[in-house]
Amino acid sequence: MKRIVKKHPLAIRWFHWLNFPILAVMIWSGILIYWANDVYKLGWNDKTILKIFPDSFNKALNIPFRLAEGMSLHFFFMWIFAINGLLYVLYLVFSKEWKLILPNKRSFKEAWIVLLHDLRIRKDLPVQKKYNAAQRLAYTGVIFMGFFMLVTGLAIYKPAQLYWLCAMLGGYQWARAEHFIITILFCLFFLVHIIQVILAGWNNFRGMVAGFEVIKGKDLAVAKETEAVEHPDNSQNKTN
Amino acid sequence: MEEKLVTAAQVRNKTLVSLFFLLLFIASSIVTWNWLQKQPKEKEALKPLRQALDANESIFSGMFSNYHLVKTYPKEMAAPKVRVNGNAGMSDDFDPSTWKLKLIKRPGDTVFISLDEIKKIAKTEIIFDFKCIEGWSQVSHWAGVRFSDFVKYYGLDAQAQLQFTGLETPDDEYYVGIDTKSMMHPQTLLCYEMNGAPLPLNQGFPLRLIIPVKYGVKSIKRIGSIYFSNSRPPDYWYERGYDYYCGL
Numbered sequence: 294m295k296r297i298v299k300k301h302p303l304a305i306r307w308f309h310w311l312n313f314p315i316l317a318v319m320i321w322s323g324i325l326i327y328w329a330n331d332v333y334k335l336g337w338n339d340k341t342i343l344k345i346f347p348d349s350f351n352k353a354l355n356i357p358f359r360l361a362e363g364m365s366l367h368f369f370f371m372w373i374f375a376i377n378g379l380l381y382v383l384y385l386v387f388s389k390e391w392k393l394i395l396p397n398k399r400s401f402k403e404a405w406i407v408l409l410h411d412l413r414i415r416k417d418l419p420v421q422k423k424y425n426a427a428q429r430l431a432y433t434g435v436i437f438m439g440f441f442m443l444v445t446g447l448a449i450y451k452p453a454q455l456y457w458l459c460a461m462l463g464g465y466q467w468a469r470a471e472h473f474i475i476t477i478l479f480c481l482f483f484l485v486h487i488i489q490v491i492l493a494g495w496n497n498f499r500g501m502v503a504g505f506e507v508i509k510g511k512d513l514a515v516a517k518e519t520e521a522v523e524h525p526d527n528s529q530n531k532t533n
Numbered sequence: 534m535e536e537k538l539v540t541a542a543q544v545r546n547k548t549l550v551s552l553f554f555l556l557l558f559i560a561s562s563i564v565t566w567n568w569l570q571k572q573p574k575e576k577e578a579l580k581p582l583r584q585a586l587d588a589n590e591s592i593f594s595g596m597f598s599n600y601h602l603v604k605t606y607p608k609e610m611a612a613p614k615v616r617v618n619g620n621a622g623m624s625d626d627f628d629p630s631t632w633k634l635k636l637i638k639r640p641g642d643t644v645f646i647s648l649d650e651i652k653k654i655a656k657t658e659i660i661f662d663f664k665c666i667e668g669w670s671q672v673s674h675w676a677g678v679r680f681s682d683f684v685k686y687y688g689l690d691a692q693a694q695l696q697f698t699g700l701e702t703p704d705d706e707y708y709v710g711i712d713t714k715s716m717m718h719p720q721t722l723l724c725y726e727m728n729g730a731p732l733p734l735n736q737g738f739p740l741r742l743i744i745p746v747k748y749g750v751k752s753i754k755r756i757g758s759i760y761f762s763n764s765r766p767p768d769y770w771y772e773r774g775y776d777y778y779c780g781l
Contacts, residue, residue: 294538294540294541295539295540295541295543295544296536296537296538296545297536297539298535298537310558314562314566315708326668329666329667329668330665330667330668330669332669360666360772361578361770361775362774364666364775365578365579365582365586365774366582367585368589368776369581369582369586370587394579394657402582450593451596451780451781452603452781453603453745453781454593454597454601454746454780454781455596456601456603456604459604460604463668464662465549465670466670469668469744496745497722499551503548503551504551505547506683508536
């Protein structure tokens, strides 16, 4: 027999996996649009360390001269991104899942311990529920990033009608840069997310696919130990 | 958290079923993408995406208002060197000295208007952040007559009720169609000056459009003729896959 525990509700799994193709199309079409005015770079004044994006990158992916195509894709899939995100947030609110994902008072302190643990510097981990402190910060952060993606996108989409929104973000070109920076942050999040999922292993991954996690031997032992303390007559079941 | 005791076989089956659905989802995403790429094109945009662009127009044109003005800047902030982009319709065989604006009030009722006559209408200046559809923008300084003042001056109230205004270069090589509501916006100018001097030839001398509530593609240079219509006039960049509305 195996002991399983429910992890991610079906709705959350759908919201999660839908983001994958949606973001792929949004980032791809965003790159097609960015090419038409590819002014960002790493460097200072006249010195350029890295042009974003390098010509070789554009050439390899056949990006040049596809602005119209990029815009038509972007302005269709933006709706799917927005609706999926909105439904996800509504679901978090009404299912009370937000309690598991929003950082609490301890999260900011504990996130450091989690970070040190994940970097193999510390051994112990604070007690956690569904998400550890670092996950709470990261996943809440990415919800805010999605929100700012919509807000900055809207500001550069309708800078005249939403002049106040554009002004709040520091003006048209700043809003465009912010939209771009959030995209980079999304890509970095994705990278760390993939690494963490690989490191966490199959059982954790299955949680986002099938919705449940199997409580492993060691955890089971811990669970039984607690049980044993609470009900001493069951102590012969202790497995260790 | 809710715990359950199940057999190893149950765990395996539940996992396999869910994995199957995940693979199905990934496969259908790819199939949908390939289907989209194979759709016929309407004005160079894939048909479903063209429909989305048009739907976006009906949604976002609802927030358009003559009271929503683009931000204006002090004169010192205007760029001395104004960017020149695009030369469609700017053919070399153009003689500015014989130019007159061809105003087609209705089919068969055309008037020709000289620049001096246009200059009799009250002059309006604007210094704003000109936004190109490519993504760059530049604060620049323009002057001319409000299109709404021009409409009043020439008694075009009936024409201004029509949904669209069409504008073409004298050689018909560049042409735009704009919803008349946006044309009547108080910051839309029939423009004849840049940085306090007559327009340079490459910026559309003698007369160009400056329409801050649209991307620069709609700010046609060297206007030859203006007409009004209830159906979309042809539009150069629309025919090349861009959004018709282009409203900011």
